[in-house]
Amino acid sequence: MNKRMIFYILGKMMGVEGIVLLIPAFVSLLYQEKSGFSFLIVSAVLILIYFVLGRKEPKSKRIYSKEGFAIVGLAWLLWSAFGALPFVISGSIPHYIDAFFETVSGFTTTGSTILTEIEILPKGIAFWRSFTHWIGGMGVLVFVMMITSLDDDNAMPLMRAEVPGPEADKLVPKARRTAKILYGMYFxxxxxETVFLMAGGMSFFDALLHAFSTAGTGGFSNKNASVGFFDSAYIDGVITVFMILFGINFNLYFLFLLKEWKTALKNEELWVYLGIIGASMAAITGNILHIYGNIFRAFRYASFQVASVITTTGFCTADYDRWPELSKMILMSLMFVGACASSTGGGIKVSRLIILWKSVRQEVRKILHPNAVTVIRVNGRKIGQDTLRNVNIYLACYVLILVVSTLLVSIDNFDFATSFSGVLTTLSNVGPGISQVGPVMNFHKFSVLSKLVFCFDMLAGRLEIFPYLLLFSPDLWRRRF
Structure with a gap:
């Protein structure tokens, strides 16, 4: 274990966060708010940490997968821990655990909140809250790789540990250039989207914050009623389309840029993803038609909520907790599904479900035809045994964490729907659940223990479990490089 290199990279990351905090500090200054000092104080501390840990390169610079997982797990914890301090210092969220919950929810693009009065937040604090979504959407490490000089040999283990999905591929031979391409498309x-939202009547500030949250598929809004505050079919439509777009594998956008249309349009995950969205929208529209009395209004609210949940964004324009049980069960199912691999969305991912379905089908064929040679292919590529094993282990870990977390949260004695959906929505990085954590409710009533469980679930869900399981393994730290 190359511990010196781990501390060196973490030191650089703290310095990057210190510089990033100057952006909300500038926003606070622009609106003449005292909260800007809280960002400057934390920024100074982080830059000092950088000078202590991140300036002098170790003699041995090489890192491997184990170091990559350790760096990713620790980096997200540290960014969240320090990112919470401006909320506390400014007095916007007085209790640190609540501020940590809000910041973890921001960086992991979950969108769950403990705040009951969002509109009273200072502009700088509201900006930082949504900006954490934008940074976390593409990945904290990918963001750092884009703006630092980390070499390609060390960058790829970090990207593999952070980018969501069964496999992480480079778009071009250089990992750092891949990071720049990803953020270029993301930006x-x-x-x-910001321009389109402004065309619908949003102010630049509101449009920018909602674009940040849509891009990161996070769902933080600076309005208590979320997107429903604007009560605009146009704005609902724009955000619905962009939520779906940000839930698509970004590798496909790269193929479109290269004009490889046929390759991109043959992607199985894309069509399954769009098919699930279309079927869910149609089913819920029919199920809630009697509530809205108009098929266009029913489709407007159904399509927004479906896009919001499957992409794990978490915006809302309607209280779907009051919808019929069928609609609620469809939305709960979409929380499991999630968006595409290598997108900004959370959940299990459509690609894993495709692999799971094909592996089940393969086992059935083997039972019927024991001597047949069967191969699982996705997009024409053979899926190796390592990938199949990783998918199965991931799903087993996902279910185990879901069960254990629900048991721990149940200590607070909320109803089953609240406890289960609270864990499911944080583990899948969706945001709102149902019952007392529904779209018009929040998480402020939970105990400190439950909030820490939710924080673990959000981090584990965003980094797809393994980095945090490895952090708790003594073997990871026992070996010396």
């Missing part, structure tokens, strides 16, 4: 889509 462009965010900018386009």
């Amino acid at each position: 462009a889509l965010t900018a386009v």
